[in-house]
Amino acid sequence: MENRIRCYEEISSETFDTENVVTDSSSDQVDVEAVILKIFKQFEKSAEIEPEFPVIRKRVHCQLLKDYLRTLPQKYECLDASRTWIVYWVLHSLSLLNDMPDAETLSDVVKFLTLCQHDDGGYGGGPGQYPHLGTTYAAVNALSIIGTEEAYNSLDRSSLQKFLWTVRDVDGSFALHKGGEQDIRGAYCAVSIAKITNTYTDALFDKTAEWIVSCQTYEGGFAGCPGMEAHGGYAFCGIASLALLNKTHLCDVDALLRWCVNRQMRLEGGFQGRTNKLVDGCYSFWLGAAFPIISAILSQENKELLETVLFNQGALQEYVIICCQALPGGGFIDKPGKHRDVYHTCYALSGLSVAQHGTGAGDPFIVGRPSNELNRIHPLYNVAPHLAYNAVHYFIRHPPPVKDKN
Amino acid sequence: MSDSGDSDVAWTYYKDRPEWNDVTPVPEDEGPNLVVVIAHSEKFVDVYDYFRAVLQNNEKSERALHLTKDAVELNPANYTVWQYRRDLLKALGTDLRSELDYVELVIKNSPKNYQVWHHRRVLVEWLQDPSQELELTGDALMQDPKNYHAWQHRQWAIKTFGLYEKEMDFVDNLITDDVRNNSAWNQRYFIVNNHLGWSDLNVQREICYTLEKIKFIKNNESAWNYLKGVLIHDKRGLSGNAVVTSFCEELYKNKCRSPYLLAFIIDICDEAIKKGETNCLHNATRAVELCQALATKYDKIRSKYWNYMCEKFKKAQQEEENNKEKAANMDE
């Protein structure tokens, strides 16, 4: 009952009440709601004719993604230092859509990622670029998704571990690259990389959990660094890395849960990233994925299984499918009026998957036709659960070879 | 993004510049097959071919410094270029003041970029001179009062160099402009937490300030969250502050059903239960009622969450009733 689809009337009764005090925040919100209501209205009309609506145009998205895996238009120049990210976003999206590229293409991708691997360990955003925690996380996840021996063996784990040490600070925090900025993304990427590749040691992450907890704010979410505002992307980084470190008891989970549930927009159905900001498709994942993590923590704490996720899964699916699909060309967007991009495509789909599968226990809840179902994700790594396990186990079974001294 | 197209009439490719003819450009090593290859402009390819050459040769020269400027203009998110530029500044002993002006310009063009703000921070650290940072971030926040990067840089400068003096006025103005600006509320918390301190006096003053703002608009989550944040530092807690509890009950009596108000009263009940200090207003039964009202009427999008909370309070309610029964039995 709590997951059913909302009718137009119900949605339109949720418009923002300015209480006669109009400010920049409220007028932005009112504008977005007007656009979204129009789209929901239109949708209701077409749904009367086509009862299987809404539909995810899987084939269109897959085609676009496969094209992007080869070449991207010039407007992607701004992502020239994030090409391993593009690889991950595309492969993960295709994996969710259950349409992986052929083995030959995947082998090409492994060769490309190897070119991005730096002699000092870790991966740069492109060939020859300095190693960076974000682009390394993306490369490691991409290799896990590919999941072949060639992919696993292309990773130089001895130098990777050295790289992790060079970006670690004495207080347990991590800089994104040598000489670069330091924030909670660094901590999450480092933990996730180290856990998947079996390069984790207690010493490498000494005090890291404490540092992450110092980023939890009075609102309950996590900020990029201590003192800053709670933010959806950073909240995911915070709770996911604490979970990977088995240190969630150090943070206030009830406060985090309250903050997270409040990020779901009452009219739009999607998530905002911060209090009094606008809805955005990518937070479908950053906030959405926090929920199965929180449910797992609460189950552990209360010793009573919480099999569900505590947000409105139907409303999130409505927002992503009806308002964020870029058609006819394919891809997903932040919100109506914005251009599609690979980042939003990946995280809208990832969030949609969480909205469909919840904690993974019980039957999935699929809005629209049954073929809308996507594959599941592992909420801590954001790759498919079996791909994460395969990689973890491979790297446990094959400890890093001792490097040749020559 | 700045225009990197070929409309740039005066532009001369590096490959056509005589002062660069001693350098062999290094094309991107793409491997045998196309993987996420971006269709770069000719200018982009040319500049980066020379940047790769400079990087490979580890050339530390004025012309290399100039080249990084062109590279950064084409892609301000290229952290390798910025890092190499910092290495160059150090090696060449470049005047950091002019670099400060330069990065200010880049920030104005790309205010939402990690690398540019980080570059700025390193320069300020090297110079140990934060005198322009409040103005710079102030300008960026005029353009976008919620720019996360600008706030982060501002907090860093304030914390590192102790620039708290006028910050409360700055925040006051922003909250007056837009009382829903959550970043401004967060900054308010930052100032009290790091500078003014949570003395009893400051706690009470912040509570009064916040209640005034809530009176003004009741559906403002930012103000309610701040109120809760302040009360973390009140020794009497959420449920023990009579000013706050009576303010909330007054609103409730006057038919205010803001979900944030109801949630706040639930939190008061929760604390009272945990402390064993329930009363006729704040107890498990009230919490159950409010959770149900939120789930079915005032905050339907979060019905799952409120039903979950409701179940928790029902257990507490059961205990409350058991205790009452016990007490009644004892009286007999």
Ligand SMILES: [Zn+2]
């Ligand atoms: Zn987004």
